Amino acid sequence: MLGQKRTLGSILAVVLAGVLTACGGSAPPAAGPSAERSLILATTTSTQDSGLLDDLLPAFTQETGWGVKTVAVGSGxxxxxxxxxxADVLLVHSPAAEEAFVAEGTAGRRLLVMHNDxxxxxxxxxxxxxxxxxxGEAMSKIAASGAVFVSRGDDSGTNAKEKALWKDAGVTPAGDWYQQTGQGMGATLRVAAEKGGYTLSDRATYLSQPEGLSVLVEGDPGLLNVYHVIEMTKQAGERVQPEAGVAFAxxxxxxxxxxxxxxxxRAEYGQPLFVPxxxxxxxxP
Structure with missing residues (x-):
């Protein structure tokens, strides 16, 4: 069944890890990952593009012995x-979609991790x-002006927030002015900068990858951006490792x-990119 299979890439990653360990000629350290202790984390491009995962995951592996294969895509x-x-565990930022997913009954705990905006x-x-x-007023004025707006268009948490903002503003975005990249946040920022357009971004990715754009609207209660970790269970598929999800959560x-x-x-940008x-x-909000 499709729900019980891993992606080919994840299987190859686990096999390769075992081969490398065997070829090394010595046992890995106690805290190091092994083929039997490698988990798949499905997360958002914002955690990847901001550099947060590069900071967190080596510490997680060192402290728990679980290696991590990261799949950075939109939250959807x-x-x-x-x-x-x-995937064994999710780190995502699309609350309405998360709640609907957990209600299906194949996930374990959904825990609050952090927020930014x-x-x-x-x-x-x-x-x-x-x-x-x-x-809301800003979104309406962008649409009325016909100024270019660059959307991720990828069913990510950011894309879900953008759609909600258009809806709240009473706008159905369409036409030449509304352009969708179908890509992650970093790539979408670059396209928006190249086209001199507007876009919506999480603050962390914007700060870590400034691309000639300015912050024009911020601090609005409707711009809150909340992240949760969701454990997966074997109800989703026999290949899921529930203990891995629990360990990460x-x-x-x-x-x-x-x-x-x-x-x-804090050291690089003068402010933390996320609030625990x-x-x-x-x-x-």
Whole structure:
């Protein structure tokens, strides 16, 4: 059954890890990953593009012995991988889609991890005149002006938020001015900058990959961006490793990882890129 199969890439990754260990001629250290302790994390491009995973995952492997194969896609695609039993754990930021998915009964715990916010970006000249406006009014003015808006169009958490903002503004985006990349946040930022267009981004990816765009709208309650970790169970597929999902969820919500999250980006950007939230009430707009 499709729901019980891993992707070919994930299988090859596990096999390759075993081959490399065998060829090394010596046993791996106790805390190191092995073919039997390699998990698949399906997560969003924002955690990858911001550099957060590069900071977190080596520490997770060192402390737990679980190696990690990361699949960085939009939140909708990450959830679909979980639904098909092709991931052990998810780290995503599309709350409505997450809640609907967990209600299906194939996932384990869904735990609050962190938040940051979305920002509306555009050229510094701001041809639509949206700087400093409430986000709903800004979206309406962009549509009315016909200024280029570049959407990810990839069913990601960011794309879901963008669609909700258009809906709240009473706009159905269509026409030459509305362009979709079908790509991740970093690539979409580059396209928006090249076209002198507007786009919606999570703040972390924008700060880590500035591409000639300016923050024009920020701080609006409707721009909150919340991340959860979701454990997968064998209800999704026999290949799922529930113990791996539990290990990752326990680790990323524990004080040590939460401290790392709270410090990430501070030295380089003068501010943390994410706010740790484990154990706190759910952030609400």
């Amino acid at each position: 695609q990450a959830i679909e991988l979980g639904r098909r039993g092709e 979305f920002v509306l970006l555009g050229p510094d000249a701001d041809p639509a005149g949206v700087r400093g406006l409430p986000v 326990d680790w990323i919500t524990a004080p040590g990882a939460q401290q790392r999250i709270g410090e990430f980006g 939230d484990a154990g706190k009430p759910e952030p609400v």
